[in-house]
Amino acid sequence: MPELLEVEAYRRAAAGVVGREVAAAHTPDAWFLKGGLTATAVLDVLGGARIVAAERWGKLLLLPLDRGPVLGLRFGMTGRLVVDGRAPIERLEYGPAQDRPEWVRFGLRFVDGGVLELVDPRRLGGVELDPSLDALGPEASTVTVTELRRALGRSGAPLKAVLLDQARVAGLGNLLVDETLWRAGLDPTRPAGGLSAEEQRRLARTVRATVRELGRRGGSHTGDLQDRRRRGGDCPRCGEPLVRGVVGGRTTYHCGACQR
DNA sequence: ATTGTGGCCTGCCCGC
DNA sequence: TGCGGGCAGGCCACAA
Known part of the structure:
Protein backbone atom coordinates (compact mmCIF):
# COMPACT_ATOMS: atom_id res chain seq x y z
CA MET A 1 0.00 0.00 0.00
CA PRO A 2 0.14 2.41 0.10
CA GLU A 3 1.85 2.79 3.41
CA LEU A 4 0.74 5.32 6.01
CA LEU A 5 1.89 8.30 3.92
CA GLU A 6 -0.06 7.33 0.83
CA VAL A 7 -3.17 6.55 2.85
CA GLU A 8 -2.82 9.94 4.51
CA ALA A 9 -2.89 11.50 1.04
CA TYR A 10 -6.04 9.48 0.32
CA ARG A 11 -7.53 10.70 3.60
CA ARG A 12 -6.98 14.33 2.65
CA ALA A 13 -8.64 13.70 -0.69
CA ALA A 14 -11.52 11.90 1.03
CA ALA A 15 -12.03 14.93 3.26
CA GLY A 16 -13.55 16.46 0.14
CA VAL A 17 -16.58 14.17 0.40
CA VAL A 18 -17.30 14.93 4.05
CA GLY A 19 -20.81 16.29 4.38
CA ARG A 20 -21.94 14.77 1.11
CA GLU A 21 -24.81 12.32 0.76
CA VAL A 22 -24.41 8.96 -0.95
CA ALA A 23 -26.74 8.44 -3.89
CA ALA A 24 -25.49 5.08 -5.17
CA ALA A 25 -22.86 2.46 -4.58
CA HIS A 26 -20.82 0.65 -7.19
CA THR A 27 -19.82 -2.85 -6.04
CA PRO A 28 -18.75 -4.81 -9.14
CA ASP A 29 -16.52 -7.18 -7.20
CA ALA A 30 -18.07 -9.21 -4.37
CA TRP A 31 -14.64 -10.54 -3.43
CA PHE A 32 -13.58 -7.00 -2.57
CA LEU A 33 -16.26 -6.76 0.13
CA LYS A 34 -14.89 -8.11 3.40
CA GLY A 35 -16.25 -9.21 6.74
CA GLY A 36 -19.42 -10.72 5.30
CA LEU A 37 -20.38 -7.47 3.59
CA THR A 38 -22.64 -7.81 0.54
CA ALA A 39 -23.60 -5.47 -2.28
CA THR A 40 -27.14 -5.34 -0.88
CA ALA A 41 -25.91 -4.44 2.59
CA VAL A 42 -23.69 -1.73 1.15
CA LEU A 43 -26.66 -0.17 -0.56
CA ASP A 44 -28.87 -0.49 2.55
CA VAL A 45 -26.32 1.10 4.85
CA LEU A 46 -24.86 3.71 2.52
CA GLY A 47 -27.80 4.79 0.41
CA GLY A 48 -28.92 8.20 1.64
CA ALA A 49 -26.20 8.28 4.30
CA ARG A 50 -23.88 11.21 4.76
CA ILE A 51 -20.14 10.92 5.34
CA VAL A 52 -19.25 12.90 8.44
CA ALA A 53 -15.45 12.58 8.62
CA ALA A 54 -12.34 11.21 6.93
CA GLU A 55 -9.97 9.53 9.37
CA ARG A 56 -6.99 7.25 9.22
CA TRP A 57 -5.39 4.77 11.55
CA GLY A 58 -2.23 3.24 10.20
CA LYS A 59 -3.05 2.15 6.69
CA LEU A 60 -6.79 1.97 7.28
CA LEU A 61 -9.01 4.76 5.94
CA LEU A 62 -12.16 5.33 7.96
CA LEU A 63 -15.27 7.13 6.73
CA PRO A 64 -17.84 7.41 9.53
CA LEU A 65 -21.45 7.85 8.43
CA ASP A 66 -24.11 9.99 10.04
CA ARG A 67 -26.17 6.87 10.70
CA GLY A 68 -23.47 5.39 12.90
CA PRO A 69 -21.61 2.75 10.90
CA VAL A 70 -18.06 3.36 9.74
CA LEU A 71 -16.90 2.52 6.25
CA GLY A 72 -13.36 1.11 6.24
CA LEU A 73 -11.17 1.11 3.12
CA ARG A 74 -7.97 -0.92 2.73
CA PHE A 75 -5.70 -0.49 -0.25
CA GLY A 76 -3.52 -3.60 -0.38
CA MET A 77 -0.39 -3.01 -2.40
CA THR A 78 -1.86 -1.38 -5.48
CA GLY A 79 -4.99 0.36 -4.26
CA ARG A 80 -5.57 4.03 -5.15
CA LEU A 81 -8.28 6.44 -4.23
CA VAL A 82 -9.84 8.68 -6.84
CA VAL A 83 -12.19 11.45 -5.70
CA ASP A 84 -14.21 13.41 -8.24
CA GLY A 85 -11.88 12.18 -10.95
CA ARG A 86 -8.75 13.42 -9.19
CA ALA A 87 -6.17 11.02 -7.81
CA PRO A 88 -3.90 12.28 -5.01
CA ILE A 89 -1.41 9.66 -6.14
CA GLU A 90 -1.27 9.20 -9.88
CA ARG A 91 0.83 6.10 -9.96
CA LEU A 92 2.17 3.81 -7.24
CA GLU A 93 5.81 2.77 -7.21
CA TYR A 94 5.11 -0.85 -8.12
CA GLY A 95 1.72 -0.41 -9.70
CA PRO A 96 0.68 -0.35 -13.36
CA ALA A 97 0.98 2.94 -15.21
CA GLN A 98 -2.45 2.81 -16.75
CA ASP A 99 -5.87 3.10 -15.20
CA ARG A 100 -8.43 0.67 -16.52
CA PRO A 101 -12.16 0.97 -15.70
CA GLU A 102 -12.36 -2.69 -14.68
CA TRP A 103 -9.89 -2.00 -11.90
CA VAL A 104 -12.44 0.08 -10.05
CA ARG A 105 -13.43 -2.33 -7.28
CA PHE A 106 -15.65 -0.03 -5.28
CA GLY A 107 -17.29 3.31 -5.81
CA LEU A 108 -19.70 5.80 -4.26
CA ARG A 109 -21.66 8.37 -6.21
CA PHE A 110 -22.94 11.35 -4.30
CA VAL A 111 -26.14 13.31 -4.66
CA ASP A 112 -24.12 16.30 -5.85
CA GLY A 113 -22.72 14.18 -8.67
CA GLY A 114 -19.24 13.59 -7.28
CA VAL A 115 -17.66 10.17 -7.13
CA LEU A 116 -15.26 8.33 -4.79
CA GLU A 117 -13.54 5.30 -6.29
CA LEU A 118 -11.13 2.67 -5.07
CA VAL A 119 -8.99 1.44 -7.97
CA ASP A 130 -17.19 -1.21 11.07
CA PRO A 131 -13.67 -2.63 10.82
CA SER A 132 -12.21 -3.67 14.16
CA LEU A 133 -9.51 -1.36 15.44
CA ASP A 134 -8.57 -3.66 18.31
CA ALA A 135 -5.83 -5.29 16.30
CA LEU A 136 -4.03 -2.07 15.44
CA GLY A 137 -1.03 -0.82 17.38
CA PRO A 138 -0.10 2.82 18.01
CA GLU A 139 0.13 5.13 15.01
CA ALA A 140 3.67 5.13 13.63
CA SER A 141 3.87 8.83 12.76
CA THR A 142 3.54 9.80 16.43
CA VAL A 143 4.88 6.70 18.17
CA THR A 144 6.56 7.39 21.52
CA VAL A 145 9.48 5.50 22.96
CA THR A 146 7.18 4.07 25.63
CA GLU A 147 4.78 2.76 22.99
CA LEU A 148 7.65 1.40 20.94
CA ARG A 149 9.22 -0.33 23.93
CA ARG A 150 5.90 -2.04 24.58
CA ALA A 151 5.61 -3.01 20.91
CA LEU A 152 9.08 -4.57 20.86
CA GLY A 153 8.57 -6.25 24.22
CA ARG A 154 10.79 -9.25 24.72
CA SER A 155 10.09 -10.48 21.22
CA GLY A 156 12.66 -12.72 19.61
CA ALA A 157 11.30 -11.97 16.15
CA PRO A 158 13.43 -9.86 13.81
CA LEU A 159 13.17 -6.13 14.46
CA LYS A 160 11.84 -5.53 10.97
CA ALA A 161 9.09 -8.15 11.33
CA VAL A 162 7.83 -6.43 14.46
CA LEU A 163 7.80 -2.99 12.83
CA LEU A 164 5.82 -4.41 9.91
CA ASP A 165 3.28 -6.02 12.24
CA GLN A 166 0.29 -3.66 12.24
CA ALA A 167 -0.84 -5.01 15.58
CA ARG A 168 2.37 -3.72 17.19
CA VAL A 169 2.87 -0.46 15.28
CA ALA A 170 0.33 0.75 12.72
CA GLY A 171 1.22 2.32 9.40
CA LEU A 172 4.70 1.22 8.43
CA GLY A 173 5.27 -0.85 5.29
CA ASN A 174 8.26 -2.42 3.65
CA LEU A 175 9.85 0.73 2.24
CA LEU A 176 9.39 2.92 5.30
CA VAL A 177 10.82 0.21 7.54
CA ASP A 178 13.92 -0.35 5.40
CA GLU A 179 14.52 3.40 5.25
CA THR A 180 13.95 3.89 8.98
CA LEU A 181 16.25 1.07 10.06
CA TRP A 182 18.93 2.27 7.67
CA ARG A 183 18.70 5.80 9.10
CA ALA A 184 18.72 4.47 12.65
CA GLY A 185 21.72 2.24 11.94
CA LEU A 186 19.92 -0.86 13.17
CA ASP A 187 20.16 -4.33 11.65
CA PRO A 188 16.68 -5.51 10.59
CA THR A 189 17.45 -9.11 11.59
CA ARG A 190 18.23 -8.34 15.22
CA PRO A 191 15.82 -9.74 17.81
CA ALA A 192 13.33 -6.97 18.49
CA GLY A 193 13.47 -7.41 22.23
CA GLY A 194 17.23 -7.00 22.35
CA LEU A 195 17.52 -3.27 21.80
CA SER A 196 19.21 -1.12 24.43
CA ALA A 197 17.34 1.81 25.95
CA GLU A 198 19.38 4.17 23.80
CA GLU A 199 18.55 2.20 20.66
CA GLN A 200 14.86 2.21 21.52
CA ARG A 201 14.93 5.99 21.87
CA ARG A 202 16.84 6.37 18.63
CA LEU A 203 14.42 4.09 16.80
CA ALA A 204 11.30 5.88 18.05
CA ARG A 205 12.78 9.23 17.06
CA THR A 206 13.87 7.92 13.66
CA VAL A 207 10.46 6.41 12.88
CA ARG A 208 8.77 9.76 13.48
CA ALA A 209 11.41 11.78 11.64
CA THR A 210 11.44 9.43 8.65
CA VAL A 211 7.67 9.49 8.30
CA ARG A 212 7.67 13.28 8.56
CA GLU A 213 10.50 13.84 6.09
CA LEU A 214 9.32 11.37 3.47
CA GLY A 215 5.85 12.82 3.87
CA ARG A 216 7.22 16.25 2.98
CA ARG A 217 9.07 14.75 0.02
CA GLY A 218 5.94 13.09 -1.27
CA GLY A 219 5.74 9.44 -0.25
CA SER A 220 7.19 6.20 1.04
CA HIS A 221 9.30 5.81 -2.08
CA THR A 222 11.26 9.05 -1.56
CA GLY A 223 13.74 7.69 0.98
CA ASP A 224 17.51 8.06 0.60
CA LEU A 225 17.78 4.30 0.26
CA GLN A 226 15.14 3.92 -2.41
CA ASP A 227 17.18 4.16 -5.61
CA ARG A 228 19.74 1.75 -4.16
CA ARG A 229 17.09 -0.74 -3.13
CA ARG A 230 17.94 -3.08 -6.00
CA ARG A 231 20.39 -5.85 -6.71
CA GLY A 232 23.89 -4.45 -6.77
CA GLY A 233 22.90 -1.29 -4.87
CA ASP A 234 25.41 0.38 -2.56
CA CYS A 235 24.90 2.05 0.80
CA PRO A 236 24.40 5.79 0.21
CA ARG A 237 26.34 6.50 3.40
CA CYS A 238 29.41 4.26 3.26
CA GLY A 239 29.34 2.81 -0.25
CA GLU A 240 29.37 -0.83 0.88
CA PRO A 241 27.20 -3.17 -1.21
CA LEU A 242 23.78 -3.51 0.38
CA VAL A 243 22.72 -6.91 1.68
CA ARG A 244 19.58 -8.26 0.01
CA GLY A 245 17.58 -10.76 2.00
CA VAL A 246 14.14 -11.74 3.21
CA VAL A 247 13.09 -10.58 6.66
CA GLY A 248 9.56 -10.82 7.96
CA GLY A 249 8.65 -12.41 4.65
CA ARG A 250 9.57 -9.27 2.72
CA THR A 251 12.48 -8.34 0.48
CA THR A 252 14.90 -6.40 2.63
CA TYR A 253 17.92 -4.26 1.85
CA HIS A 254 20.31 -3.18 4.55
CA CYS A 255 23.92 -2.13 4.99
CA GLY A 256 25.99 -4.71 6.80
CA ALA A 257 28.49 -2.04 7.80
CA CYS A 258 26.25 0.83 8.96
CA GLN A 259 23.42 -1.19 10.49
CA ARG A 260 24.32 -3.06 13.64
C1' DA B 1 1.10 -16.91 22.44
C1' DT B 2 4.44 -16.21 19.08
C1' DT B 3 6.68 -16.79 14.87
C1' DG B 4 7.28 -18.34 10.16
C1' DT B 5 5.29 -19.86 5.74
C1' DG B 6 2.35 -19.99 2.02
C1' DG B 7 -1.22 -18.14 -0.42
C1' DC B 8 -4.23 -14.72 -2.20
C1' DC B 9 -4.55 -11.79 -7.05
C1' DT B 10 -2.93 -9.36 -11.04
C1' DG B 11 0.36 -6.83 -13.96
C1' DC B 12 4.94 -5.84 -15.53
C1' DC B 13 9.63 -6.65 -16.80
C1' DC B 14 13.42 -9.36 -17.96
C1' DG B 15 15.74 -13.01 -20.34
C1' DC B 16 15.46 -16.76 -23.52
C1' DT C 1 7.04 -11.77 -31.00
C1' DG C 2 5.86 -15.07 -27.40
C1' DC C 3 6.45 -17.23 -23.03
C1' DG C 4 7.89 -18.34 -18.40
C1' DG C 5 9.78 -16.89 -14.16
C1' DG C 6 10.39 -13.61 -10.81
C1' DC C 7 8.98 -9.73 -8.70
C1' DA C 8 5.83 -6.24 -6.43
C1' DG C 9 4.62 -0.34 -0.93
C1' DG C 10 -0.24 -5.96 2.22
C1' DC C 11 -2.54 -9.09 4.86
C1' DC C 12 -4.74 -13.45 6.43
C1' DA C 13 -5.17 -18.33 7.59
C1' DC C 14 -2.63 -21.87 9.07
C1' DA C 15 1.12 -24.90 11.21
C1' DA C 16 4.85 -25.67 14.39
Whole structure:
Protein backbone atom coordinates (compact mmCIF):
# COMPACT_ATOMS: atom_id res chain seq x y z
CA MET A 1 0.00 0.00 0.00
CA PRO A 2 0.14 2.41 0.10
CA GLU A 3 1.85 2.79 3.41
CA LEU A 4 0.74 5.32 6.01
CA LEU A 5 1.89 8.30 3.92
CA GLU A 6 -0.06 7.33 0.83
CA VAL A 7 -3.17 6.55 2.85
CA GLU A 8 -2.82 9.94 4.51
CA ALA A 9 -2.89 11.50 1.04
CA TYR A 10 -6.04 9.48 0.32
CA ARG A 11 -7.53 10.70 3.60
CA ARG A 12 -6.98 14.33 2.65
CA ALA A 13 -8.64 13.70 -0.69
CA ALA A 14 -11.52 11.90 1.03
CA ALA A 15 -12.03 14.93 3.26
CA GLY A 16 -13.55 16.46 0.14
CA VAL A 17 -16.58 14.17 0.40
CA VAL A 18 -17.30 14.93 4.05
CA GLY A 19 -20.81 16.29 4.38
CA ARG A 20 -21.94 14.77 1.11
CA GLU A 21 -24.81 12.32 0.76
CA VAL A 22 -24.41 8.96 -0.95
CA ALA A 23 -26.74 8.44 -3.89
CA ALA A 24 -25.49 5.08 -5.17
CA ALA A 25 -22.86 2.46 -4.58
CA HIS A 26 -20.82 0.65 -7.19
CA THR A 27 -19.82 -2.85 -6.04
CA PRO A 28 -18.75 -4.81 -9.14
CA ASP A 29 -16.52 -7.18 -7.20
CA ALA A 30 -18.07 -9.21 -4.37
CA TRP A 31 -14.64 -10.54 -3.43
CA PHE A 32 -13.58 -7.00 -2.57
CA LEU A 33 -16.26 -6.76 0.13
CA LYS A 34 -14.89 -8.11 3.40
CA GLY A 35 -16.25 -9.21 6.74
CA GLY A 36 -19.42 -10.72 5.30
CA LEU A 37 -20.38 -7.47 3.59
CA THR A 38 -22.64 -7.81 0.54
CA ALA A 39 -23.60 -5.47 -2.28
CA THR A 40 -27.14 -5.34 -0.88
CA ALA A 41 -25.91 -4.44 2.59
CA VAL A 42 -23.69 -1.73 1.15
CA LEU A 43 -26.66 -0.17 -0.56
CA ASP A 44 -28.87 -0.49 2.55
CA VAL A 45 -26.32 1.10 4.85
CA LEU A 46 -24.86 3.71 2.52
CA GLY A 47 -27.80 4.79 0.41
CA GLY A 48 -28.92 8.20 1.64
CA ALA A 49 -26.20 8.28 4.30
CA ARG A 50 -23.88 11.21 4.76
CA ILE A 51 -20.14 10.92 5.34
CA VAL A 52 -19.25 12.90 8.44
CA ALA A 53 -15.45 12.58 8.62
CA ALA A 54 -12.34 11.21 6.93
CA GLU A 55 -9.97 9.53 9.37
CA ARG A 56 -6.99 7.25 9.22
CA TRP A 57 -5.39 4.77 11.55
CA GLY A 58 -2.23 3.24 10.20
CA LYS A 59 -3.05 2.15 6.69
CA LEU A 60 -6.79 1.97 7.28
CA LEU A 61 -9.01 4.76 5.94
CA LEU A 62 -12.16 5.33 7.96
CA LEU A 63 -15.27 7.13 6.73
CA PRO A 64 -17.84 7.41 9.53
CA LEU A 65 -21.45 7.85 8.43
CA ASP A 66 -24.11 9.99 10.04
CA ARG A 67 -26.17 6.87 10.70
CA GLY A 68 -23.47 5.39 12.90
CA PRO A 69 -21.61 2.75 10.90
CA VAL A 70 -18.06 3.36 9.74
CA LEU A 71 -16.90 2.52 6.25
CA GLY A 72 -13.36 1.11 6.24
CA LEU A 73 -11.17 1.11 3.12
CA ARG A 74 -7.97 -0.92 2.73
CA PHE A 75 -5.70 -0.49 -0.25
CA GLY A 76 -3.52 -3.60 -0.38
CA MET A 77 -0.39 -3.01 -2.40
CA THR A 78 -1.86 -1.38 -5.48
CA GLY A 79 -4.99 0.36 -4.26
CA ARG A 80 -5.57 4.03 -5.15
CA LEU A 81 -8.28 6.44 -4.23
CA VAL A 82 -9.84 8.68 -6.84
CA VAL A 83 -12.19 11.45 -5.70
CA ASP A 84 -14.21 13.41 -8.24
CA GLY A 85 -11.88 12.18 -10.95
CA ARG A 86 -8.75 13.42 -9.19
CA ALA A 87 -6.17 11.02 -7.81
CA PRO A 88 -3.90 12.28 -5.01
CA ILE A 89 -1.41 9.66 -6.14
CA GLU A 90 -1.27 9.20 -9.88
CA ARG A 91 0.83 6.10 -9.96
CA LEU A 92 2.17 3.81 -7.24
CA GLU A 93 5.81 2.77 -7.21
CA TYR A 94 5.11 -0.85 -8.12
CA GLY A 95 1.72 -0.41 -9.70
CA PRO A 96 0.68 -0.35 -13.36
CA ALA A 97 0.98 2.94 -15.21
CA GLN A 98 -2.45 2.81 -16.75
CA ASP A 99 -5.87 3.10 -15.20
CA ARG A 100 -8.43 0.67 -16.52
CA PRO A 101 -12.16 0.97 -15.70
CA GLU A 102 -12.36 -2.69 -14.68
CA TRP A 103 -9.89 -2.00 -11.90
CA VAL A 104 -12.44 0.08 -10.05
CA ARG A 105 -13.43 -2.33 -7.28
CA PHE A 106 -15.65 -0.03 -5.28
CA GLY A 107 -17.29 3.31 -5.81
CA LEU A 108 -19.70 5.80 -4.26
CA ARG A 109 -21.66 8.37 -6.21
CA PHE A 110 -22.94 11.35 -4.30
CA VAL A 111 -26.14 13.31 -4.66
CA ASP A 112 -24.12 16.30 -5.85
CA GLY A 113 -22.72 14.18 -8.67
CA GLY A 114 -19.24 13.59 -7.28
CA VAL A 115 -17.66 10.17 -7.13
CA LEU A 116 -15.26 8.33 -4.79
CA GLU A 117 -13.54 5.30 -6.29
CA LEU A 118 -11.13 2.67 -5.07
CA VAL A 119 -8.99 1.44 -7.97
CA ASP A 120 -7.03 -1.72 -7.25
CA PRO A 121 -5.58 -3.85 -10.08
CA ARG A 122 -4.41 -6.64 -7.79
CA ARG A 123 -7.54 -6.80 -5.65
CA LEU A 124 -5.55 -7.11 -2.43
CA GLY A 125 -7.41 -4.25 -0.80
CA GLY A 126 -10.96 -4.34 0.43
CA VAL A 127 -14.00 -2.59 1.85
CA GLU A 128 -15.43 -3.39 5.25
CA LEU A 129 -18.15 -2.04 7.48
CA ASP A 130 -17.19 -1.21 11.07
CA PRO A 131 -13.67 -2.63 10.82
CA SER A 132 -12.21 -3.67 14.16
CA LEU A 133 -9.51 -1.36 15.44
CA ASP A 134 -8.57 -3.66 18.31
CA ALA A 135 -5.83 -5.29 16.30
CA LEU A 136 -4.03 -2.07 15.44
CA GLY A 137 -1.03 -0.82 17.38
CA PRO A 138 -0.10 2.82 18.01
CA GLU A 139 0.13 5.13 15.01
CA ALA A 140 3.67 5.13 13.63
CA SER A 141 3.87 8.83 12.76
CA THR A 142 3.54 9.80 16.43
CA VAL A 143 4.88 6.70 18.17
CA THR A 144 6.56 7.39 21.52
CA VAL A 145 9.48 5.50 22.96
CA THR A 146 7.18 4.07 25.63
CA GLU A 147 4.78 2.76 22.99
CA LEU A 148 7.65 1.40 20.94
CA ARG A 149 9.22 -0.33 23.93
CA ARG A 150 5.90 -2.04 24.58
CA ALA A 151 5.61 -3.01 20.91
CA LEU A 152 9.08 -4.57 20.86
CA GLY A 153 8.57 -6.25 24.22
CA ARG A 154 10.79 -9.25 24.72
CA SER A 155 10.09 -10.48 21.22
CA GLY A 156 12.66 -12.72 19.61
CA ALA A 157 11.30 -11.97 16.15
CA PRO A 158 13.43 -9.86 13.81
CA LEU A 159 13.17 -6.13 14.46
CA LYS A 160 11.84 -5.53 10.97
CA ALA A 161 9.09 -8.15 11.33
CA VAL A 162 7.83 -6.43 14.46
CA LEU A 163 7.80 -2.99 12.83
CA LEU A 164 5.82 -4.41 9.91
CA ASP A 165 3.28 -6.02 12.24
CA GLN A 166 0.29 -3.66 12.24
CA ALA A 167 -0.84 -5.01 15.58
CA ARG A 168 2.37 -3.72 17.19
CA VAL A 169 2.87 -0.46 15.28
CA ALA A 170 0.33 0.75 12.72
CA GLY A 171 1.22 2.32 9.40
CA LEU A 172 4.70 1.22 8.43
CA GLY A 173 5.27 -0.85 5.29
CA ASN A 174 8.26 -2.42 3.65
CA LEU A 175 9.85 0.73 2.24
CA LEU A 176 9.39 2.92 5.30
CA VAL A 177 10.82 0.21 7.54
CA ASP A 178 13.92 -0.35 5.40
CA GLU A 179 14.52 3.40 5.25
CA THR A 180 13.95 3.89 8.98
CA LEU A 181 16.25 1.07 10.06
CA TRP A 182 18.93 2.27 7.67
CA ARG A 183 18.70 5.80 9.10
CA ALA A 184 18.72 4.47 12.65
CA GLY A 185 21.72 2.24 11.94
CA LEU A 186 19.92 -0.86 13.17
CA ASP A 187 20.16 -4.33 11.65
CA PRO A 188 16.68 -5.51 10.59
CA THR A 189 17.45 -9.11 11.59
CA ARG A 190 18.23 -8.34 15.22
CA PRO A 191 15.82 -9.74 17.81
CA ALA A 192 13.33 -6.97 18.49
CA GLY A 193 13.47 -7.41 22.23
CA GLY A 194 17.23 -7.00 22.35
CA LEU A 195 17.52 -3.27 21.80
CA SER A 196 19.21 -1.12 24.43
CA ALA A 197 17.34 1.81 25.95
CA GLU A 198 19.38 4.17 23.80
CA GLU A 199 18.55 2.20 20.66
CA GLN A 200 14.86 2.21 21.52
CA ARG A 201 14.93 5.99 21.87
CA ARG A 202 16.84 6.37 18.63
CA LEU A 203 14.42 4.09 16.80
CA ALA A 204 11.30 5.88 18.05
CA ARG A 205 12.78 9.23 17.06
CA THR A 206 13.87 7.92 13.66
CA VAL A 207 10.46 6.41 12.88
CA ARG A 208 8.77 9.76 13.48
CA ALA A 209 11.41 11.78 11.64
CA THR A 210 11.44 9.43 8.65
CA VAL A 211 7.67 9.49 8.30
CA ARG A 212 7.67 13.28 8.56
CA GLU A 213 10.50 13.84 6.09
CA LEU A 214 9.32 11.37 3.47
CA GLY A 215 5.85 12.82 3.87
CA ARG A 216 7.22 16.25 2.98
CA ARG A 217 9.07 14.75 0.02
CA GLY A 218 5.94 13.09 -1.27
CA GLY A 219 5.74 9.44 -0.25
CA SER A 220 7.19 6.20 1.04
CA HIS A 221 9.30 5.81 -2.08
CA THR A 222 11.26 9.05 -1.56
CA GLY A 223 13.74 7.69 0.98
CA ASP A 224 17.51 8.06 0.60
CA LEU A 225 17.78 4.30 0.26
CA GLN A 226 15.14 3.92 -2.41
CA ASP A 227 17.18 4.16 -5.61
CA ARG A 228 19.74 1.75 -4.16
CA ARG A 229 17.09 -0.74 -3.13
CA ARG A 230 17.94 -3.08 -6.00
CA ARG A 231 20.39 -5.85 -6.71
CA GLY A 232 23.89 -4.45 -6.77
CA GLY A 233 22.90 -1.29 -4.87
CA ASP A 234 25.41 0.38 -2.56
CA CYS A 235 24.90 2.05 0.80
CA PRO A 236 24.40 5.79 0.21
CA ARG A 237 26.34 6.50 3.40
CA CYS A 238 29.41 4.26 3.26
CA GLY A 239 29.34 2.81 -0.25
CA GLU A 240 29.37 -0.83 0.88
CA PRO A 241 27.20 -3.17 -1.21
CA LEU A 242 23.78 -3.51 0.38
CA VAL A 243 22.72 -6.91 1.68
CA ARG A 244 19.58 -8.26 0.01
CA GLY A 245 17.58 -10.76 2.00
CA VAL A 246 14.14 -11.74 3.21
CA VAL A 247 13.09 -10.58 6.66
CA GLY A 248 9.56 -10.82 7.96
CA GLY A 249 8.65 -12.41 4.65
CA ARG A 250 9.57 -9.27 2.72
CA THR A 251 12.48 -8.34 0.48
CA THR A 252 14.90 -6.40 2.63
CA TYR A 253 17.92 -4.26 1.85
CA HIS A 254 20.31 -3.18 4.55
CA CYS A 255 23.92 -2.13 4.99
CA GLY A 256 25.99 -4.71 6.80
CA ALA A 257 28.49 -2.04 7.80
CA CYS A 258 26.25 0.83 8.96
CA GLN A 259 23.42 -1.19 10.49
CA ARG A 260 24.32 -3.06 13.64
C1' DA B 1 1.10 -16.91 22.44
C1' DT B 2 4.44 -16.21 19.08
C1' DT B 3 6.68 -16.79 14.87
C1' DG B 4 7.28 -18.34 10.16
C1' DT B 5 5.29 -19.86 5.74
C1' DG B 6 2.35 -19.99 2.02
C1' DG B 7 -1.22 -18.14 -0.42
C1' DC B 8 -4.23 -14.72 -2.20
C1' DC B 9 -4.55 -11.79 -7.05
C1' DT B 10 -2.93 -9.36 -11.04
C1' DG B 11 0.36 -6.83 -13.96
C1' DC B 12 4.94 -5.84 -15.53
C1' DC B 13 9.63 -6.65 -16.80
C1' DC B 14 13.42 -9.36 -17.96
C1' DG B 15 15.74 -13.01 -20.34
C1' DC B 16 15.46 -16.76 -23.52
C1' DT C 1 7.04 -11.77 -31.00
C1' DG C 2 5.86 -15.07 -27.40
C1' DC C 3 6.45 -17.23 -23.03
C1' DG C 4 7.89 -18.34 -18.40
C1' DG C 5 9.78 -16.89 -14.16
C1' DG C 6 10.39 -13.61 -10.81
C1' DC C 7 8.98 -9.73 -8.70
C1' DA C 8 5.83 -6.24 -6.43
C1' DG C 9 4.62 -0.34 -0.93
C1' DG C 10 -0.24 -5.96 2.22
C1' DC C 11 -2.54 -9.09 4.86
C1' DC C 12 -4.74 -13.45 6.43
C1' DA C 13 -5.17 -18.33 7.59
C1' DC C 14 -2.63 -21.87 9.07
C1' DA C 15 1.12 -24.90 11.21
C1' DA C 16 4.85 -25.67 14.39
